Amino acid sequence: MLASPAMSRSSQSGxxxxxSLVLFxxxxxxxxxxxxIFVVAPVEKQMGIVQKIFYFHVPSAYAMYIGFGAxxxxxxxxxxxxxxxxxxxxxxxxxxxxxxxVIVLLTGPLWARKAWGVWWTxxxxxxTTLLAGMIFAAYxxxxxMGNAGEVEKRFASGLALFGLIDLPLIHYSVQxxxxxxxxxxxxxxxxxxxEMYWALGLSFVAFTGLAALLIWTRASAERxxxxxxxxxxxLMHR
Amino acid sequence: xxxxxxxxxxxxxxxxxxxxxAEDAPLEAEKSSQADESPAEERAAQFVGVTGPEAESVxxxxxxxxxxxxxxxxxxxxxxxxxxxxxxxxxxxxRLGAEIRAAEGR
Numbered sequence: 001m002l003a004s005p006a007m008s009r010s011s012q013s014g015x016x017x018x019x020s021l022v023l024f025x026x027x028x029x030x031x032x033x034x035x036x037i038f039v040v041a042p043v044e045k046q047m048g049i050v051q052k053i054f055y056f057h058v059p060s061a062y063a064m065y066i067g068f069g070a071x072x073x074x075x076x077x078x079x080x081x082x083x084x085x086x087x088x089x090x091x092x093x094x095x096x097x098x099x100x101x102v103i104v105l106l107t108g109p110l111w112a113r114k115a116w117g118v119w120w121t122x123x124x125x126x127x128t129t130l131l132a133g134m135i136f137a138a139y140x141x142x143x144x145m146g147n148a149g150e151v152e153k154r155f156a157s158g159l160a161l162f163g164l165i166d167l168p169l170i171h172y173s174v175q176x177x178x179x180x181x182x183x184x185x186x187x188x189x190x191x192x193x194x195e196m197y198w199a200l201g202l203s204f205v206a207f208t209g210l211a212a213l214l215i216w217t218r219a220s221a222e223r224x225x226x227x228x229x230x231x232x233x234x235l236m237h238r
Numbered sequence: 239x240x241x242x243x244x245x246x247x248x249x250x251x252x253x254x255x256x257x258x259x260a261e262d263a264p265l266e267a268e269k270s271s272q273a274d275e276s277p278a279e280e281r282a283a284q285f286v287g288v289t290g291p292e293a294e295s296v297x298x299x300x301x302x303x304x305x306x307x308x309x310x311x312x313x314x315x316x317x318x319x320x321x322x323x324x325x326x327x328x329x330x331x332x333r334l335g336a337e338i339r340a341a342e343g344r
Contacts, residue, residue: 050298053305060309099316106312107305114296214316221323228330235337 019216026209033206036199050114053107055199059207060103061129065167066211067097068136072164074219075157084226085219087153090160092218094139096211101133116180124173125181128166135163 037055044051074089108126109119120126139159142152174181184192192200 048298050296050301052302056306056309099312103309103312106308110301110305110308114298114301117296210313214320218320221320221327224327224331225323228327228334231334231338232330235334235341238341 019213022209022213022216026206026213029202029206029209033199033202036195036202041195041199042193047111047115050111053111055203057104057107057111058200059203060100060107061170062204063207063211064097064100064104064129064132065171066208067093067095067100067215068132068160068163068167069093069097070215071097071136071139071160075160079154079157079161085223087157088219088222088226089215090157091140091143091222092215094136094143094160095218096214098133098136098140099214100207100211101129101136104129105133121180123179123181124177125170125179128170128173132163132166132170135159135166139163 033055037052041052041055043049071090071093074086074091074093077083078086078090112121113119136159139156142156142159145152173179174183191197
């Protein structure tokens with residue numbers, strides 16, 4: 001469905017091959033993960049079948065970290081080097097991170113309705129996750145206002161770095177502040193059964209591959225879009 | 239003396255009972271006004287035990303299905319968006335290439 005990042009350049013066939021390999025590996029991993037989730041992993045004793053949301057919810061949160069982290073790295077390097085390819089990484093990371101953040105914020109309440117009896121509560125982890133989503137949504141809103149100039153790019157980069165501060169808060173909020181969010185896979189948690197552990201572990205790997213593919217492809221598309229804008233500008237000022 | 243105490247109890251009873259009945263009258267009036275309330279108002283004012291099956295169930299299967307559907311639908315929509323962005327960029331590049339070639343040919 002999507003063209004690989006380097007499809008237009010025959011000299012980069014190695015990159016295309018790697019992209020295709022990651023794609024097929026990710027698809028295969030997702031197939032195995034779904035089998036493990038719905039066939040192998042047992043139904044949880046207290047919550048029942050709704051606990052299986054956990055196998056996609058937690059890796060989605062992890063993919064969100066990857067996306068927002070990539071955006072912050074791209075933005076930081078762009079502020080230092082002013083190289084557009086790092087800005088493209090910043091945009092791609094913010095977009096993919098926000099996608100996974102939306103997934104987390106929608107699948108979480110579906111689990112919470114059964115487990116807590118409410119769709120939403122102002123728990124520290126939920127609140128800090130929502131805050132991160134809003135920060136990077138602001139980043140994307142800023143970048144979507146036509147062709148962003150240098151000032152907008154630099155301001156958005158600063159916003160991404162500001163959003164980076166929130167990521168450790170999300171992760172450690174469960175441990176530092178009292179909340180109701182589960183802690184089964186942290187140091188304080190009781191852990192998982194081995195089948196559950198394998199399903200979750202493979203899901204983490206599959207979501208890592210998916211996030212990498214999406215960021216890679218989106219960054220490539222952003223670079224091409226920037227190049228097109230540059231050519232259009234040059235043509236207009238000939 | 240016993241007759242005196244009996245007479246006192248009789249008088250006290252006869253004088254207090256009508257007062258007690260008069261105080262019960264507003265309660266009955268309240269009951270009749272509650273009957274005029276809408277079902278929603280009545281539900282907000284009291285808890286009534288169910289007579290049928292007692293188990294309340296949140297449909298876990300439906301919630302699970304909704305969660306996985308949300309993940310796949312959002313991913314699909316994002317891929318469609320990215321595909322559209324790539325197509326627009328490719329079209330724009332082709333158009334710009336044609337313009338450049340036309341400009342060089344002049």
